[in-house]
Amino acid sequence: MPLVRNGQIVADDFVSVDGDAELPADGAVLVPAARFLAEADALTKLNRPLGVVWPNNRDVAELEPWLDRLALVALVFPTFRDGRAHSQARRLREIYGYRGELRATGQVLRDQFTFLLRNGFDAFDVKKEADAHAFDEATHRYTEFYQPTGDGHLSALQLRKQRHKVTAT
Amino acid sequence: MYAYDEIDRTLVNERVAEFRDQVQRRLSGELTEDEFKVLRLMNGVYLQLHAYMFRVAIPYGTLSSAQLRKLAHVARKYDRGYGHFTTRQNIQFNWIALKDLPDALADLAEVGIHAMQTSGNCTRNVTADQWGGVAPDEVEDPRVWAEILRQHTALHPEFSFLPRKFKFAITAADHDRAAIKVHDIGLRLIKNDAGETGFEVLVGGGLGRSPFIAKTIKPFVPGRDILSYVEAILRVYNQYGRRDNIYKARIKILVHELGIEKFAAEVEQAWREIADGPLTLDDEMIEDIRSRFVYPAYEKLSAEPAELRAAAADPRFEAWRKNSVAPHRQPGYAIVTLSLKPVGGPPGDATAEQMDAIADLADKYSFGEIRVGHEQNLALPHVAKRDLPALWAALDAIGVATPNVNLVSDIIACPGLDYCSLANARSIPIAQELTRRFANHETANLIGRLHVNISGCINACGHHHVGHIGILGVEKNDQEVYQITIGGRADEHAKLGELIGPAVPYAEVADVIEDIVEAYLALREKPEELFVDTVKRLGVEPFKERVYATR
Secondary structure, X not given: OOEEEOOEEEOOOEEEOOOOOOOOXXXXXXXXXXXXXXXXXXXXXXXXXXXXXXXXXXXXXXXXXXXXXXXXXXXEEOOOOOOHHHHHHHHHHHXXXXXXXXXXXXXXXXXXXHHHHHOOOOEEEOOOHHHHHOHHHHOOOOOOOOOOOOOOOOOHHHHHHHHHHHHHO | OEOOOXXXXXXXXXXXXXXXXXXXXXXXXXXXHHHHHHHHHOOOEEEOOOOEEEEEEOHHHEEEHXXXXXXXXXXXXXXXOEEEEOOOOEEEEEEEOHHHHHHHHHXXXXXXXXXXOOOOOOEOOOEEOOOOOOOOOEOOOHHHHHHHHHHHHOOOOOOOOOOOOEOEEEEOEOOOXXXXXXXXXXXXXXXXXXXXXXXXXXXXXXXXXXXXXXXXXXXXXXXXXXXXXHHHHHHHHHHHOOOOOHHHOOHHHHHHHHOHHHHHHHHHHHXXXXXXXXXXXXXXXXXXXXXXXXXOOOOOOOOOOHHHHHHOOOHHHHHHHHHHEEEOOOOOEEEEEEOOOOOOOOOOEEEHHHHHXXXXXXXXXXXXXXXXXXXXXXXXXXXXXXXXXXXXXXXXXXXXXXXXXXXXXXXXXXXXXXXOOOOOOOOHHHHHHHHHHOOOHHHHXXXXXXXXXXXXXXXXXXXXXXXXXXXXXXXXXXXXXXXXXXXXXXXXXXXXXXXXXXXXXXXXXXXXXXXXXXXXXXXXXXXXXXXXXXXXXXXXXXXXXXXXXXX
């Protein structure tokens, strides 16, 4: 499964470590939520990039105290039809101010890329090779957006207001 | 009506291009049917018994004549020459080919019509009082707010994969013509004591196999906060709505299981996180949307023109006028309902020729505007009273002047087993038979206001729970049988109907309905007491006794 980060296909520098397996000697590690919560103090002191896989039925508010020490939060789409992680992503970015890597995992398909980007994801564990290569095309289909999200695009309502100001001056 | 600007046009065109690409990938096999299904549903494409069905949105039920002509064009070019208006201000085409869909969408986009989110587990077409902007009893035009909500919910990145579908309805009038209490979110536009515009917000209404009447979650949300408040409701629902069982996934179940107080507290907390954020509306934003609604330049006209007095001698005209013409906020004008319920016809269908003719009449008599109501009828919203006789003659000639609006033969029905792959029983033939039984206009008038709603399965697309008489088709031992409820209603006093007795076979349904109506005529206190009020006063029992005595 290719990883797309900031629009580019890249090698994954995080190593996934299961619940009770030993951590590798060095490098970035990605641990499950249960292990992270059990060992958060120790893990965040290790001085290595740390990531957590957060399930879609657990409140992301629990992560708040650790967010500035996390390099990666991986959210999960068991199927693309289960949209819970969309809300988790927006809350992490827009309410808790998380700035590290936010990765979409699970059934991540081309037709959801734009939504995911708008909700604050910047990394994508893409299910199909062809979709990863189509990332640029798929995320430039839309030039106008009705909703304001944390992605920096002005919403239609905000844009119209700005245009009125320009016309007025 | 609302005039698209460059942003709206661009977005709809981009959506058409995206869908064209998705269809292409499906036809080439790059997308599996499972992956494509959700994508096509989000653009209103269902797979039905015989073919693909294509559902097109008519937001808040407002159409221009150019838009109606384009719908006629789609019916003619890509379908079999007719369309079916639904209970949620959509139109459905039943025989369209997958390969033609992108072109049909592109044609519709030329006049600012789309099919975004007319199906799927996302926010659906925002519906409103079909008399918005012209009803004498409204606070202000609800369509301005419906349009703000339409835009906000279109391609919403967070709420396109909800546990289940999600429907908004808005009314701004005392009398609820939008059935807001049977919607996931119902909004009642009101002014508070300070004269500020806002909404009573209701949540958790819905029909289907577990019907619920919506409950008030907040008695007043100021207009500027409405987007952030509904965002909070949707966010709570997206995270906590059930995903383990499709039949328990609507917000009504979440509200029911948590209780409205606990649900409201969750929403309040989610709202606090985003209130006063970028979703807060300011006057400029609201005015910008309002300014793009075009209102007719009404003339100062007589409320009792000579043309009307002269035509009063014609009893057919008078019967229609009394039945289908409603008061308008502007003196000298009227709202005219066009019945799509001819005797023996399927409810809500219109042919391409009828649509074209209605578009021409709208240009001539209604400032180019048409409305679509949830009762599956159309309306011309701005007709000068002096034009009523001429308009009536033209409507009569194309078969949309049956004077049965709100009467027993003005039936709401889903497509049923004749078209739908979910249905267990036929709906349309039952409706057709009932219109024949009650074809006599004088009898229907004597009976008075009476809503008969028919669904061909438990999913309740025909809103049977809230019909004054509700008919639900179910399957039992390979037979179509029908459960009958009475006393339901969908307005501001919304209530679910009660079962009157054992289910009856297909062939007996019309007889039973006739018996129920006869029982009502015998039981009512006075002619002014409506069917639904008699049921309220007496309960189901006396009806049951009379109807089932001989069965």
